[in-house]
Amino acid sequence: MSESNGYAVRTAGVWKIFQQEAEEVQAVRDVSLTIERGEFTALAGPSGSGKTTLLNLIGGLTRPTRGEIWVAGSELGALSNRELAQLRLEEVGFVFQAYNLLPVLSALENAEFPMLLQGTPAAERAARVQELFERTGMTGLEDRRPGKLSGGQQQRVAVVRAVASQPALVLADEPTANLDSHASEALLDMMAELNRELGVTFVFATHDGHVMERSRRLVRMVDGAIDSDETRS
Amino acid sequence: MHFGVITMLALRNLRRNLRRTILTATAFIIGGALLTFAQTFGDGTHEQWIDSGVRTGSGHVTVEVPEFRVSRKIEDRLPGGTLQLVRKAVESSAAADRVTDVFYRLTINGLATSASGARPAQILGVDPTIEASLSPLDEQVVEGRYLKKDDRLAAFVGAGLVDALDLRIGSRLVVMAQDAHKEVAGQLVRVVGIFRTGIAELDDSVIHVPIATAGEWLGTGRDLTNVGVMVDSSVAVPGLVRHLRRELAEPIAKGDATVMGWREAMPSLHAAVLVDEWGGYLMLGILFVIVGFSIINTVLMSVLHRHREFGVLQALGLTPRQTASVVLVEGLLQTVVCALIGVGVGLAITAAFSGGIDISELYNDQEMQFSGVAIDPVIVPMVTPVRILYILGFMMFVGIVSSVYPAMRAATIDVTESMKFER
Numbered sequence: 001m002s003e004s005n006g007y008a009v010r011t012a013g014v015w016k017i018f019q020q021e022a023e024e025v026q027a028v029r030d031v032s033l034t035i036e037r038g039e040f041t042a043l044a045g046p047s048g049s050g051k052t053t054l055l056n057l058i059g060g061l062t063r064p065t066r067g068e069i070w071v072a073g074s075e076l077g078a079l080s081n082r083e084l085a086q087l088r089l090e091e092v093g094f095v096f097q098a099y100n101l102l103p104v105l106s107a108l109e110n111a112e113f114p115m116l117l118q119g120t121p122a123a124e125r126a127a128r129v130q131e132l133f134e135r136t137g138m139t140g141l142e143d144r145r146p147g148k149l150s151g152g153q154q155q156r157v158a159v160v161r162a163v164a165s166q167p168a169l170v171l172a173d174e175p176t177a178n179l180d181s182h183a184s185e186a187l188l189d190m191m192a193e194l195n196r197e198l199g200v201t202f203v204f205a206t207h208d209g210h211v212m213e214r215s216r217r218l219v220r221m222v223d224g225a226i227d228s229d230e231t232r233s
Numbered sequence: 234m235h236f237g238v239i240t241m242l243a244l245r246n247l248r249r250n251l252r253r254t255i256l257t258a259t260a261f262i263i264g265g266a267l268l269t270f271a272q273t274f275g276d277g278t279h280e281q282w283i284d285s286g287v288r289t290g291s292g293h294v295t296v297e298v299p300e301f302r303v304s305r306k307i308e309d310r311l312p313g314g315t316l317q318l319v320r321k322a323v324e325s326s327a328a329a330d331r332v333t334d335v336f337y338r339l340t341i342n343g344l345a346t347s348a349s350g351a352r353p354a355q356i357l358g359v360d361p362t363i364e365a366s367l368s369p370l371d372e373q374v375v376e377g378r379y380l381k382k383d384d385r386l387a388a389f390v391g392a393g394l395v396d397a398l399d400l401r402i403g404s405r406l407v408v409m410a411q412d413a414h415k416e417v418a419g420q421l422v423r424v425v426g427i428f429r430t431g432i433a434e435l436d437d438s439v440i441h442v443p444i445a446t447a448g449e450w451l452g453t454g455r456d457l458t459n460v461g462v463m464v465d466s467s468v469a470v471p472g473l474v475r476h477l478r479r480e481l482a483e484p485i486a487k488g489d490a491t492v493m494g495w496r497e498a499m500p501s502l503h504a505a506v507l508v509d510e511w512g513g514y515l516m517l518g519i520l521f522v523i524v525g526f527s528i529i530n531t532v533l534m535s536v537l538h539r540h541r542e543f544g545v546l547q548a549l550g551l552t553p554r555q556t557a558s559v560v561l562v563e564g565l566l567q568t569v570v571c572a573l574i575g576v577g578v579g580l581a582i583t584a585a586f587s588g589g590i591d592i593s594e595l596y597n598d599q600e601m602q603f604s605g606v607a608i609d610p611v612i613v614p615m616v617t618p619v620r621i622l623y624i625l626g627f628m629m630f631v632g633i634v635s636s637v638y639p640a641m642r643a644a645t646i647d648v649t650e651s652m653k654f655e656r
């Protein structure tokens with residue numbers, strides 16, 4: 001589906017307004033944004049500027065108050081919750097700001113979970129996760145439960161989980177927040193390679209200068225709205 | 234439907250919350266064991282009632298002329314040969330090996346008279362040999378003996394009747410009733426035994442005489458008023474009734490015979506069993522509503538603690554319905570296993586009491602009776618496959634129903650809210 005359109009994500013006049021007691025919070029304000037397939041884009045902006053909310057909207061985890069969002073050629077507003085779930089399973093990889101690993105599964109099982117849902121054969125699942133674990137310095141921690149991993153280690157498992165099933169689009173919320181510069185470079189190398197070799201589209205929400213530097217496009221948000229949008233050559 | 238994944242998650246979650254799982258499981262297992270024992274004990278009790286009832290009454294299945302039940306008159310007797318017909322039908326039945334006895338009687342209402350007066354009496358012409366092995370009356374002898382094979386003018390009389398007519402062993406009395414020619418006929422008999430059951434209905438009116446004597450007296454020859462069939466378990470009754478109705482279709486169509494199971498023949502006994510059963514169901518229903526609510530509570534608590542997890546599952550591509558099924562499968566797995574264990578434990582308890590439980594102490598030496606039926610105080614629990622299946626089905630129903638609400642909660646959580654990053 002995404003082949004028939006040039007873009008991976010398109011939003012048109014998207015608003016997300018939360019009702020906080022008597023007060024209205026405009027978390028995302030009139031965002032119109034097109035992200036081409038194969039982009040490596042960072043969303044930057046101060047805390048509370050709406051980055052996470054925008055990623056959640058794009059991933060179909062929450063519905064916009066106004067406006068339209070297309071992902072992989074489908075307008076999300078036209079999809080049922082079931083169809084949204086299906087779209088996430090097949091097209092989208094998430095890295096959540098709070099990692100959100102499943103506590104009852106080991107690191108390896110967490111990382112291969114989306115592939116398990118997709119029905120990928122066990123051997124292939126294991127091979128892909130092992131390789132990505134090696135590249136992110138997670139080898140030897142496969143059998144640990146998330147509760148027995150550090151924040152940085154959990155974050156790496158979360159990143160591997162998002163990319164291992166080779167989705168068309170990866171939405172990563174602060175994927176390097178808890179990593180030292182060495183580990184975060186390794187993760188970025190890995191993602192950049194997936195981007196180059198498989199054409200996976202990456203959208204990051206980030207405060208991390210490294211990530212911004214290595215992104216080809218930098219979208220800055222302020223108070224829920226797009227403030228600037230630069231693409232480097 | 235990701236069934237494998239859902240089952241794995243459910244199993245992992247049950248294991249992670251081992252303490253809670255064990256607590257819930259224990260409640261369910263104890264409930265199941267109690268339920269099983271209570272039901273087998275209840276069924277055993279009812280079987281006892283039924284058994285005692287049909288022994289003093291007309292058998293598990295009775296064949297008689299339709300009018301006889303009400304009229305109790307000799308003119309409403311079965312044509313000769315019916316006994317043979319019933320015997321043959323029983324032999325060809327699928328339940329043949331469950332039949333313990335086929336017996337026959339000539340039962341009529343009449344009058345018993347002595348020098349001291351007259352009393353209405355229920356006079357039973359019986360085959361002493363069969364009756365001795367069948368009727369509980371021969372075990373209730375207080376004086377003398379029960380009828381014997383070659384007795385002719387002998388009578389076995391209830392103690393109440395004996396008192397009223399001022400009789401003793403060896404006394405003569407005359408039994409009177411309308412005979413086959415619609416004339417009043419009398420027969421002189423001698424008291425050989427006196428019984429006391431403690432049940433007025435029996436003690437004050439029942440007289441057993443040899444069936445041959447009765448046949449001569451009433452001019453009925455070898456005719457009978459009723460043929461009874463005894464089986465080893467009341468479970469076999471409905472099938473046997475159907476079979477006999479098929480085999481005796483001809484006399485039934487002519488109005489010469491009717492086939493009744495004990496439920497029809499002894500409606501008050503049936504009603505008593507039903508009332509007691511439903512009383513039991515009500516108690517168990519209440520027990521399981523309580524167990525059910527405690528399950529709802531624990532499952533719901535576990536769902537509330539796992540909001541984030543259910544959010545993640547949906548974010549990763551499980552549909553709300555699949556998310557709900559993680560909770561349902563958890564409940565189902567636990568329920569199935571616990572129901573099986575609980576019923577197993579219940580059956581083990583039942584087996585431990587397979588020799589019977591003497592409940593006579595509960596009754597302070599009073600004779601236990603039930604709608605005119607004396608009851609053996611030793612209850613042997615009864616296990617039937619149908620009952621066990623009902624119990625398993627009921628427990629699983631309770632387990633699943635109590636997971637439905639928590640499952641709905643898991644399905645309808647706010648995904649982004651549940652996965653929020655807390656600083």
Ligand SMILES: Nc1ncnc2c1ncn2[C@@H]1O[C@H](COP(=O)(O)OP(=O)(O)OP(=O)(O)O)[C@@H](O)[C@H]1O
Binds near residue numbers: 027053
């Ligand atoms: N469920 C919610 N209900 C009410 N307000 C919300 C909700 N989610 C987000 N907000 C508000 O919307 C605004 C944007 O939040 P968001 O989490 O998208 O910011 P962010 O850019 O990701 O910030 P950070 O860099 O701290 O992660 C904030 O003011 C936040 O308080």
Ligand SMILES: [Mg+2]
Binds near residue numbers: 052205
């Ligand atoms: Mg955020």
